[in-house]
Amino acid sequence: MVFSSHIFIFYFLPLVLLIYYVLPARRNLFLLIVSYIFYGWTDPRLVLLMFATTYINYVCGNIIYRAEGDPIRRKRALVVSVAASLALLGFFKYFGFLEINLNYLLDTIGAPLIPVLQIALPAGISFYTFHCISYTVDIYRGEAAPVRRLSDFACFVALYPQLIAGPIIRYHTIAEQLVSRKHTFEKFSSGTALFILGFAKKVLIANELGHVADAAFGAETPTMIDAWFGVTAYAFQIYFDFSAYSDMAVGLGRMIGFEFMRNFDGPYRSESITEFWRRWHISLSTFLRDYLYKPIGGNRLGPRRTYINLAIVMLLGGLWHGANWTFVVWGAYHGALLAWERWMGKESFYARMPRPMRIACTFVLVLFSWVLFRSETISEAVNYFAAMFGFLPHASGTPLLAAFLYSPATLCMMLLCAVLVLNPVQAFDWVNKLTWPRVALLLVLFTYSLANLFVQSFNPFLYFQF
Amino acid sequence: MEQSKSACIVLVVMFLLFIYAEPAVQAISDIRNGQAPIALDVFKRAPSPTNLRAYEDTLREQSVVANAVRPHLQHWRFEVMDDAGKNGLIGRDGWLFYRPGVRFLVEPWRRAGEDQEPLRAITSFRDQLEARGIELLLVITPGKESVYPNRLTRRASEAVNGHVTTFMDSLKKSGIEAVYADASAESGGDESAYLAQDTHWTPSHARDVARRVAGFAIGKGWVQKGNAIYDERALTIERHGDILRMAKSEPLLKSYTPEKISCWQVVDRTTGELYKDSPDSPVLVLGDSFLRIFQLDEPKNAGFIAHLARALQMPVTSIVNDGGASTLVRQELRRKPEMLKGKKLVIWEFVERDLRFGTDGWQIVELPD
Structure with missing residues (x-):
């Protein structure tokens, strides 16, 4: 189910809020049931897969905790939990990719090809796998105790606001909230405001710019200007789409008493790639830092090893986004830039420029990475880069692309996006002070977004595919 | 400007009003038309992916509120945002x-x-x-x-x-x-x-x-x-x-x-x-x-x-x-x-x-x- 859908806004959410606040007890159990309905809406069978992952990690968590004096048993249980979670993720997300690449190799040496399994990727598996891993690792590290009830743990894994596309919640940050959390009117109202802002960002901006980006990336031979315009539209689309989901997730969480971490902090205001990764998908970058980068040595083993570790983390981070070479190269590109900036003393190579130029340079570097991220194949990405630098000959249909890209409304939208992404006050902070003018603006936005929802066709969030 | 409690109350009340009004209007309209609320259709069929998609489409397409708002917004989008809908593109000189x-x-x-x-x-x-x-x-x-x-x-x-x-x-x-x-x-x-x-x-x-x-x-x-x-x-x-x-x-x-x-x-x-x-x-x-x-x-x-x-x-x-x-x-x-x-x-x-x-x-x- 999608937050920005008719059924969610007008049926699922009202019903859940009503029953949740009427129930005197066992609210987590109720949240678990509705979260499974929310998740199983795409395909009810997927709930079984999620439950299997949940159950394995719950059992392993208990074993780790109880075997306090037995480090080998603890380690085994941890290995089992992490391996089982990653194995499921690996099978559903990467098995087909491995088969295709293996076939490519077999084909080159003339060996018979193997049949490729058509495996559908369960939505949100990348996210809930990380939730599960954080649970057993946090218990292993002594940062949290296991939950008493399986239903509470299952609720943490499946909690509908953050289930499909994060933010990635680490168990120790939410353990207490699972047992007891405060429901206050302030929390509910700021959650409502954040939800409305996220909804408006998704419906009014991301979905509109999605058409522009799709046209540019779908074109056979975009001109240089079209290509830059298209990738800029995509940069805005992915930010307003993904941050919208996070805003809505945090907002929905607050409505039921939870406080989730902030996932974005004005990433396009960054002055270096290192800063960009402190502001973009914060829950992923901090997860990778704490559960991968630090365990493999972080920056403790000397500069050379630090660069290698950064590259490993970013490569795997890239691969986490999808089983495609484009994501691997995307990760490698960011890894290389991060390593370079680390080598330069955590500064970018354009650090001496004035601030607006530093922001612009970072944005351009990020734009290059979005070409890789958006393209379906490496050759498509190369083609698009060629268009960006004017190396692509024009086909006869090229001039018509303008009809998809440059309407007055689109140009206004792009301008608005530029203002919004550079604004130091982001949605997460904006809702902390709800004054009358802000509330009036929120109500106008909500009304207009709802009306637009009625004319838009189905439009899932970009991060659903990961 | 300080946080306003009364503004927050208005926000929450209006938000809830919006999200509860649509299903309520729909249910009333369905009952007045002599049929059970379409929201209950979910219980009529097995919850297979196909049936659930169909149910969701029905809710969206038969929504009284959506069908009342849609034509006016589409008109507005056409005139103001040059949006001719899913299949159209607006050219020059009325083409x-x-x-x-x-x-x-x-x-x-x-x-x-x-x-x-x-x-x-x-x-x-x-x-x-x-x-x-x-x-x-x-x-x-x-x-x-x-x-x-x-x-x-x-x-x-x-x-x-x-x-x-x-x-x-x-x-x-x-x-x-x-x-x-x-x-x-x-x-x-x-x-x-x-x-x-x-x-x-x-x-x-x-x-x-x-x-x-x-x-x-x-x-x-x-x-x-x-x-x-x-x-x-x-x-x-x-x-x-x-x-x-x-x-x-x-x-x-x-x-x-x-x-x-x-x-x-x-x-x-x-x-x-x-x-x-x-x-x-x-x-x-x-x-x-x-x-x-x-x-x-x-x-x-x-x-x-x-x-x-x-x-x-x-x-x-x-x-x-x-x-x-x-x-x-x-x-x-x-x-x-x-x-x-x-x-x-x-x-x-x-x-x-x-x-x-x-x-x-x-x-x-x-x-x-």
Whole structure:
């Protein structure tokens, strides 16, 4: 189910809020049931897969905790939990990719090809796998105790606001909230405001710019200007789409008493790639830092090893986004830039420029990475880069692309996006002070977004595919 | 400015009002219409992915509130945001365009071998007809965006069509005869060959193409002129174009003046009646909505088929399927093989964008023996 859908806004959410606040007890159990309905809406069978992952990690968590004096048993249980979670993720997300690449190799040496399994990727598996891993690792590290009830743990894994596309919640940050959390009117109202802002960002901006980006990336031979315009539209689309989901997730969480971490902090205001990764998908970058980068040595083993570790983390981070070479190269590109900036003393190579130029340079570097991220194949990405630098000959249909890209409304939208992404006050902070003018603006936005929802066709969030 | 508690209360109350009002209004409306609330339909079917999607679609499509708001917002978006809906594009000087047609010109073939699928299907059809002693003539109709790209965007200056040029070359190599129904050959004057608000051609261009196709077929010796004499009866109709209608907004339609269109109905001189197809004709015509317009809908018998019959001086047989010229018309022919009885020529029309977007693709359809 999608937050920005008719059924969610007008049926699922009202019903859940009503029953949740009427129930005197066992609210987590109720949240678990509705979260499974929310998740199983795409395909009810997927709930079984999620439950299997949940159950394995719950059992392993208990074993780790109880075997306090037995480090080998603890380690085994941890290995089992992490391996089982990653194995499921690996099978559903990467098995087909491995088969295709293996076939490519077999084909080159003339060996018979193997049949490729058509495996559908369960939505949100990348996210809930990380939730599960954080649970057993946090218990292993002594940062949290296991939950008493399986239903509470299952609720943490499946909690509908953050289930499909994060933010990635680490168990120790939410353990207490699972047992007891405060429901206050302030929390509910700021959650409502954040939800409305996220909804408006998704419906009014991301979905509109999605058409522009799709046209540019779908074109056979975009001109240089079209290509830059298209990738800029995509940069805005992915930010307003993904941050919208996070805003809505945090907002929905607050409505039921939870406080989730902030996932974005004005990433396009960054002055270096290192800063960009402190502001973009914060829950992923901090997860990778704490559960991968630090365990493999972080920056403790000397500069050379630090660069290698950064590259490993970013490569795997890239691969986490999808089983495609484009994501691997995307990760490698960011890894290389991060390593370079680390080598330069955590500064970018354009650090001496004035601030607006530093922001612009970072944005351009990020734009290059979005070409890789958006393209379906490496050759498509190369083609698009060629268009960006004017190396692509024009086909006869090229001039018509303008009809998809440059309407007055689109140009206004792009301008608005530029203002919004550079604004130091982001949605997460904006809702902390709800004054009358802000509330009036929120109500106008909500009304207009709802009306637009009625004319838009189905439009899932970009991060659903990961 | 400080946080206002009363403002927060208003926000929450209004938010809840919005999200509870829609299902409440829907339920009341359903009950007043004498049926159970559609929200309860979820319990009527097994929760399979297909049923759940269908249920979700029903809730959205039958929503009383959404259906009340949608036409007005669509109108507003059309006027203010240049958004002509899912399938439309707003061009210059009041011209509207069909989005898939533009996509066909702008995008490459997507899948490996996609460009070969139409050729394979056409060749197979040609071979099956040839075995029955029937000739095949293709009529490939350009979309209006190919003919008038400068009315879509100032940046385009001349007619465009890379894919079709290549495709016509492939047809030629395969020995398949085709007429490209472009407008440049006969639209020397100021009159447009396509309607401004519609995806289709004007009656005069349909008539010109029909004459050209008839001349081609007769020139090849595939058919000879018949004895029937048809006259033309001029009349003018007014209608909103299909691109406007696709936006599904009554207020939008009201804000647009319908196009005045000069048509020529084809009338049998002997009987004085409007043209009628004949199953005994040696010519079978297959095609899409370009054959339907003015022929099967208002004013009737003023479209391509009637004018083709007039030029051939004999009635023809026809199968027309909107958007289904790539595969569906041949599937219908497979269901009605008696339509091929006594035929010497099959004229198969399809719009060029169907090379990529034809309904059900380009399947090879085996005709029964």
